[in-house]
Amino acid sequence: MIKIDKRAASALIWLLLLTMPYWLVWVHGYTALGTRVMVLSLAAMSLNFLLGFTGVLSFGHAAYFGLGVYGMGLTIKYLLPSTLAGMAVGVLAGFVAAAIIGALIVRLRGVYFAMVTIAFGQVFYFIAYRWNNVTGGDDGLSGWRRVPIDLGFTRVDILGNDKALYYLVLLCFAVAVTIMWALLGSPFGRTLLAIRENERRARFLGIPVDRHIWLSWVISCTFCSLAGTLYALLNNFADPHDLRWDQSGDFVIMAVLGGMRSFWGPLIGAAIFVVLQDYVSSQTQNWMSIIGLFFVLVVLFFPRGVLGILRRESAR
Amino acid sequence: MTQLILFNLLNGLIIGAFYALMALGLSLILNLSGVINFAHGGFLALGGYFAFMLIPYIGFWGALLVAPVLVAAVGLVVERLFIRRLYGRDPLYSLLLTFGLAFIFEDGTRFIWGASTLPFAVPNVLQTPLSLNFFFLTGYRLFMVALVCVVVVGLFLILNRTRLGMRIRAGTSDLETVSVLGVNVRILRNLNFGLGTYMAGLAGVLAAGMLGLQPTIGSALIMPSFVAIIIGGLGSLPGTLLGGLLIGAASGMVTVFYPSASEAVIYAMMGLVLLIRPRGLLGEEGRF
Numbered sequence: 001m002i003k004i005d006k007r008a009a010s011a012l013i014w015l016l017l018l019t020m021p022y023w024l025v026w027v028h029g030y031t032a033l034g035t036r037v038m039v040l041s042l043a044a045m046s047l048n049f050l051l052g053f054t055g056v057l058s059f060g061h062a063a064y065f066g067l068g069v070y071g072m073g074l075t076i077k078y079l080l081p082s083t084l085a086g087m088a089v090g091v092l093a094g095f096v097a098a099a100i101i102g103a104l105i106v107r108l109r110g111v112y113f114a115m116v117t118i119a120f121g122q123v124f125y126f127i128a129y130r131w132n133n134v135t136g137g138d139d140g141l142s143g144w145r146r147v148p149i150d151l152g153f154t155r156v157d158i159l160g161n162d163k164a165l166y167y168l169v170l171l172c173f174a175v176a177v178t179i180m181w182a183l184l185g186s187p188f189g190r191t192l193l194a195i196r197e198n199e200r201r202a203r204f205l206g207i208p209v210d211r212h213i214w215l216s217w218v219i220s221c222t223f224c225s226l227a228g229t230l231y232a233l234l235n236n237f238a239d240p241h242d243l244r245w246d247q248s249g250d251f252v253i254m255a256v257l258g259g260m261r262s263f264w265g266p267l268i269g270a271a272i273f274v275v276l277q278d279y280v281s282s283q284t285q286n287w288m289s290i291i292g293l294f295f296v297l298v299v300l301f302f303p304r305g306v307l308g309i310l311r312r313e314s315a316r
Numbered sequence: 317m318t319q320l321i322l323f324n325l326l327n328g329l330i331i332g333a334f335y336a337l338m339a340l341g342l343s344l345i346l347n348l349s350g351v352i353n354f355a356h357g358g359f360l361a362l363g364g365y366f367a368f369m370l371i372p373y374i375g376f377w378g379a380l381l382v383a384p385v386l387v388a389a390v391g392l393v394v395e396r397l398f399i400r401r402l403y404g405r406d407p408l409y410s411l412l413l414t415f416g417l418a419f420i421f422e423d424g425t426r427f428i429w430g431a432s433t434l435p436f437a438v439p440n441v442l443q444t445p446l447s448l449n450f451f452f453l454t455g456y457r458l459f460m461v462a463l464v465c466v467v468v469v470g471l472f473l474i475l476n477r478t479r480l481g482m483r484i485r486a487g488t489s490d491l492e493t494v495s496v497l498g499v500n501v502r503i504l505r506n507l508n509f510g511l512g513t514y515m516a517g518l519a520g521v522l523a524a525g526m527l528g529l530q531p532t533i534g535s536a537l538i539m540p541s542f543v544a545i546i547i548g549g550l551g552s553l554p555g556t557l558l559g560g561l562l563i564g565a566a567s568g569m570v571t572v573f574y575p576s577a578s579e580a581v582i583y584a585m586m587g588l589v590l591l592i593r594p595r596g597l598l599g600e601e602g603r604f
Contacts, residue, residue, distance in 0.1 A: 046369075049409075057407065057411075104590045108594065111352055111411075113350065114408075114411060115352055115546060115550075116590065119539060119543050119546060119586060120586070122583065124592050126580050126583075127580060130577075130579065130580070131576070229372070249412065252408070252411075253412060255326075256408070256409075271411045286427055288420075288422065289420050289423040289424060289427070290422065291416075291419055292415075292416040292420035293416065293420060294416070295412055295413065295416025295417075295419065296413055296417065299410075299412050299413040299416070300398070300401060300413070
């Protein structure tokens, strides 16, 4: 295995992402698929901020993702036909919910934490599912469309132009990922790593562990709801299943598949997962079994993920 | 009005008994092995479908006896093949694995038996209402409550009076010591998993008779079971039982006054418990 320079690898990734709509057609993809990969990558990378870099097991991120989705949909449909307003509302909703729920659960650890996040995630699912006349219930929220963004000097037509939407998503992705990258490199991020490695030692060093975990949780959930707002834009639709526990599981498997301990891992995991799901669901009715089997195989034979394995090989 | 409240309260308690039955199995596995068995709902559905297949041959009562045992057998095999490999690793992996298994179970049952609700015949003896004023008091409902009581008492007898139960309890508090003392921990965990899935299978047979048999029957019951465990307190089986009954009764009562909040109320209760008493109602301090 050739050793790859980290900076060169990052540059290569950004280059590939910037040109994706142009090379995707060569490999029989389409722009919307690329946009989907980017949106779900952002969600998986946000989750991994907590999972891989703070060592806290959340299995309920779909709730915050879904709050973003519905925040966008409800805003455009009922409040104000503006994409930016929808993003603001969706992200704010995710942030507030994460801050409140985070305060309740921040003292719990391990399996207990996972279980509580799963259970809390379902609250929003049931609200969306039951509040029929506002959210559309099980049928989802339809009857609205993304709105072109008017910047004063120019108009970004994300409705008519697939590529424009892709670049909007890429812009949000870049901003969010850069912030997370910077945070992980800062003393705050290093503290999170210390908590992941040995919580007790971190506590003895006088680090307010609970507060750090709460912060990491809120950051992670907030970026996840940003991804949710973009997902709503992509689909022109809000689906209650975006809020459900299976969606949370998808995010976790993306992070694990790509490599939890690598910054770019979830991106690769999301790409593999989205392409696989797209292919399998077009081939067979029983795609759920295939995806389930995929979960089992990844856990049993591939627990370090793609980048984890690459890294170990190159370390030899 | 009183009748309506009584009806919903009883209904809620029965549903709560299901939650408790399922949550007790989940709790057993979680306490000893540290595994959240997401596939528990799948095992429950399997219990219902096995019973559905068996009824034409051995009748309802025979199916009630045999189907849960078959489910437990599947549980033993699943534990042996998959879950055993993940003990001692990050709980993330067992969670993901059982998550995948839950998908496979749900899709598999849909593939074999179809997506629509199957007719599930309950014996006539149990169908007739016992009283005209309280028409909702069918024999089946009372029978379910009685059976759940028997199973719960049986479980606590096994745990408190038998050697296996003693080892399970000991392993729950300190598995390493139990292992050093010469207990085969692999077999212990295997049997414990079987016991947990047996309870899921039994709940499945009962639930099929009450709620109708369809592939999603398990995933509808699993989330409230998690809530029951959290409210009751992780690590405490009596707590789990209490939690199940409490959320069942609460959601039954809310159905009377504000039906669309009947699901949300149990999560609100969970939030309240976590706020006031993070270890759960009967949970031990400092265990998690």
